[in-house]
Structures are given as C-alpha cells and as structure tokens.
Amino acid sequence: MNVNAVPSSTVGEIGLMAAEAVRELALKATGGSKISTYVEGPSPLAWNELVEGGWDLAGIVENGEGATRRDLVEIAIAWGEQLIPLPFMLTIVAKRHSPASLETDAPLTMALPIVSLPSGRSYLPFGQLDGILLVRDPGGSTDGVHSIPAGQADDLALSLHGIEADEISALSPQVARDVAIVLVAECVGGARQLLADGVSFVGTREQFGQPIGSFQAIKHHLANALIAVELAESTTIWASVDDTVSAAVLLFAVDQCIKTAEIVVQVHGGLGFTWEMGLHFYLRHMMMVREMVPGLIQLATIE
C-alpha cells in the first residue's frame, strides 16, 4: 500500500526550536539594519553567542536520537534569512558527522568541490574569516581540524567570504548531501526574506500617485515570486527526506530562489540594481550555491 502519494514531511521539535532561536539571534544582532551595512564586514552576531547557546551542536545525532535532515532544513531556512556572514550551517554539519570537530568551539568550514574548478582545487566558504578551521575528513574518521591553506579570495558571494585553494575535503556521501541541502535551504530563507522586502517596498514606493504595489503588473510579479518561494521550500523538504534526489532537483529549488531574486530586483526599479540596496548579496549567494550543488551531489551519489 502506498500512501506515499502524500508523504509526510513534518519538521521535528529540534528543528522548530533551533530555527526559532537562530532567527531571533540573527534579528537581534542586525537590529533591522540594511544588509549592505554588515554582510561584507565582520559578522554583527558574535560566533560565541551561537556556541554558548549550543546551537552549533544542533545537528548531532546520538544513539539514533537527534536532528533529522528535515530539521536541518528548517534551521538553515531561518538562518538564511538575514545572510549573517558566519559558517553556522557548515559547522553544524561538520559536528554532526566528525567527532574530531567536536573538540573545538571554532567556526568550521570544508573544501567543497565546484565542477568548473580545475581538479584538486576547491572552494572554502568563509576561508577569509579569522579563527576559522578546516575539516578535511568530515566523514567521521579521527582526522582533526586544520588551519586554512593559502588561497585566492572569491568575490562573487561576498556573504560567504570564501577562498579558492588547492585543497580537498574527503566528503562522505552523507556529508556531501547534507551540505548541498543546507546550502540550498539557506537560499530558500534568503528568497523568503527577499519576497518580504519586495512586498514591503512596493507598498510604500509611489508612482502615478499610488503605491506601485497596487498595479496588477507588480502584483503578478510578486505572486510569481510567492509561487517560486513555496516551490523552492517544498522541493528542499523533498530533498531532505528522499536520499535519492538528483542534482537537478536541488538545482530546481535554487533556480526558484534565483527567480525570486530576479523578480524582487525588478520590482525595486532603479534601486534594485544598486549595490547599496543590497538585493544582490542574496542573489550572489544563490549563484554561488548553484555552482556548488552539482559537485556535491556527484559526491553524494558515489557508492
């Protein structure tokens, strides 16, 4: 019998609680200030606040008890909303899989494959951050944490403060899939925030003597953005409970996020393509994730 026609995708207590907590921490830290004021600099939220709350350990599973991948998605969506420049989700995934990484409180990253990079070269999100450490073997062996190798700063996703370096992390299929899914889920959070920003902007921006949000052309743009955000979220949930999804499924989700960003840039008019408005920080982040997904899912599907 197959009720999987209507599969359940309910999030657990851990996911709900951690998502709520990190959302609050992030909002408190930014105090509603514009993303362009903090995303390129040091994080407005101190790493210690996440560690002291124990939130970096939210993904740990002991004796079969703990966060599911679905829970990680919920946390990553909440975390992705404010685009705080910290490797929070990567650290959660590292500590979920690598006992060695539990021995430090430092923020952690991994060397992630990108298909278009030369062989042996990887992308290290947050590689420019002070005090960050590299997990080379997050599959669970005893290999410890390492300092970050020299590399070249990547200036596409400024929120990710990443570098390219001649470095490889041995990502197990489980780790690779977790990383891909939380990265995509962060994009969903970003898309959700962008949609809210778009809605708020068109409600106040006036042309022809009325808020532009009262024009049907704008309404239909934002309705399409709502559809995109909803489908992006549903697809990411699907990917979190079905171990067999292909890269194409996650790319579909990212593309829905990117579509949202494109629409929100459009409804902001001239402001939409200014650096200062800051919408591009989300879009750049999504572009980078889109580059990472195929390599990660390749690793996730290797036996």
Next chain:
Amino acid sequence: MHDSENPRESIEEFGARADTWLSTSIPPRWKSERGALSTSESDAIRRDWDRTLSEAGFAGLSLPKEFGGQGMGLAEEVAFHVLAAKAQAPDGLARIGKILTAPLLVRFGTVAQQARYLPKILNGEEIWCQGFSEPTAGSDLASIASRATRVSGGYHIRGRKTWTSFVQHADRCLMLVQTDEQAPRYKNLSLFLVDMRQAGVTVDDIRQISGAVHFAEVQFTDVFVSDDDRVGADGEGWKLAMSILSDERGGAEAATRYVEIRSDIDALLETCGDRPDLAAELSALDIRAEALRWHLSKVVDLEGEQGEAFLRAVSVLKVVWSELWQDVTRAGWRAGNPDDREHWRFQYLESRSASIYSGTNEIQRNIMAERVLGLPR
C-alpha cells in the same frame, strides 16, 4: 461515537483501508471498457459510485460526523483523492454538492436545510450544480445580473447562468442571484438552493475547443424558490459564497490533478524517454510534478495550524497544477509520437481551459498578491 474505545486511525491505516476497498470496489467495466461505454452507461456507473462511496463510509470524509460526514481532515481527503485517481475510480456526479453545498450548509444552513439536503448529497441521491458565473459576470463575479423578485412565499428567478457543470443531471442548483437592485455592490446578492426539476429551466450545452462538452448555459425563466431555500439573509449571498470558494477545497482538487499529470508524464516518458532532444524538457516536467506532490504534502502537514504558512502554501496550488498540466500536454503533443497523437491533440486543447476555469490564473495571482501578500488593492 465511541472515540475513546476506538481511537482515530492513522493516515497510514486510513490509506491502507481505502486502498484495499478501492481495489475490490471499482466497477470492472469502468476500467476495462471505459472508452466503449455509452453516455448513459457511464452516467449510471458514476451515479452508482456516489452511492457506493457513501455506503462504504468514504463520502464526506472531512465533514463533521454530526452532519453525516466522517469527521476526518484534509490529509484523509487528499489521500483518498490520490488513491482513487490512481485506482482509476469513477468520478461521481455529486461533486458540487459535496465540495460546495455541503460545507456551506454545515456552516450557514438552517437545521431544516441541513436535514433536508445533506443526507442526499452524501449518498448521491441528489445531484447539484453551481449557478454563479453568468455570460456578463465572469471574473467580475459580483456583477451578477440574474434577478430574484418577491412573490408569495418566496421568489421568482430570471436570468442566465453559464459554465455550469453536471447540469444535465442536476436536481438542485446552488445559485447566486441579485435580490436588491438598489443595494451597493457585494450587498445586493443572495444565495439560493433552487429546484432544477421545474418548468422554466432550459439548458444549452457548451462545446469546448477540444470538442468535449463539460459545461452548459442555463436559462431561468420565472423559476420559483421558497424562502426556506434561501441560505443566510437577503443580501448575504456574496459573503457566504466567498467563504466557501476560498476554503481549502483546493487541496483535494490538486491531489486528483497530480495523479492525472503524473500519469500523463509517465506515458510521455514511456514513449519518448529515450529521445535526447526531449530529455531536458521531460526531466524538468518530472521534477515539477514531484515538487507539486511534495508541496501538497506540505499543505496537508500545515493544515492543523491554519496559519499564514498554510494560506500561502494552499494559495499557489491551482496556478501550479494548471500551468504544469498545460506544459505537459504541450510537450506531449509536440513530441509527435504516432501511437498516441489523438490523445495529446485532445489533451493539449482540453488543457487550455485549466488556467481559465475555477478562477482564472490572473484572478488567482491577484488573490495571492492581495489576500496572501497583503499588497494594496
């Protein structure tokens, strides 16, 4: 009734029970000879199916028990629609009564109306049609011109309704009519339960671009309706009609559509799955169909909360399935496979209606923007 001794079955248990029942209850002729059945044979099977569902306790799944329903939720409603569609169960004739009239009467009907109509809706004895749209009132539904004028004990209705499904079988019509010429827009309409088996009702079929006939136009000439068959007060028609149109019936409809779309995509993959020129398009359609399924699953999971997240999720369903179906039928037709060209030609033309009926996709997007996102009117 004995809920303490008989705890509510899980959705899995319900699904298993429904699936088992469906596997033995669908009339074999419906599955094996469907294409060869005459209209009257097919109608008889569909009418029987409503009765069969009711006898087996599968009618009114999400209606409260005290009104003859099963007291379950959207999850069971969606699961049953998916399983029934997969099992190729007949579509009954009682749909309008079940999804519109019954929930309306449960919320707003008098005790007498509930007692008179609900049992016969659920057991399929009386078939309902919906009289909302008119030739000059489509998306602008509030501009209804049909008029009910006062006569002794009730009203006489005059006017023309269109896009009416099931009208050739209908015993009753749930009808939105103007009762007060002077009252302001939205406060000039009333909602009636009209007897269709009386003089003054004439029906003209509407042939669609596919060649199929799913709808009709109906002329009402001094058709009587009693005071007892008005739902709510004079002038409350719009308010009541909107409250049932905007409820969660979208979930069950989308579930049925998912199964139909899935089976169309599977057919396409079977005949054209090895064609490199179509690989990217077919893969994209496949992912969109499964995204719809998981989205539906999210809607069901969010149902209990009935909060903003649920409203957002449910509001996009109709646009998502209708545009996906149109893209699937276009791909099927363009693929040009000789064995099923008739099927795809028909489906392509047929699917053009999906973005128009049940609230055009433009109106759907307005609703998302205004009621869900809160943009200014």
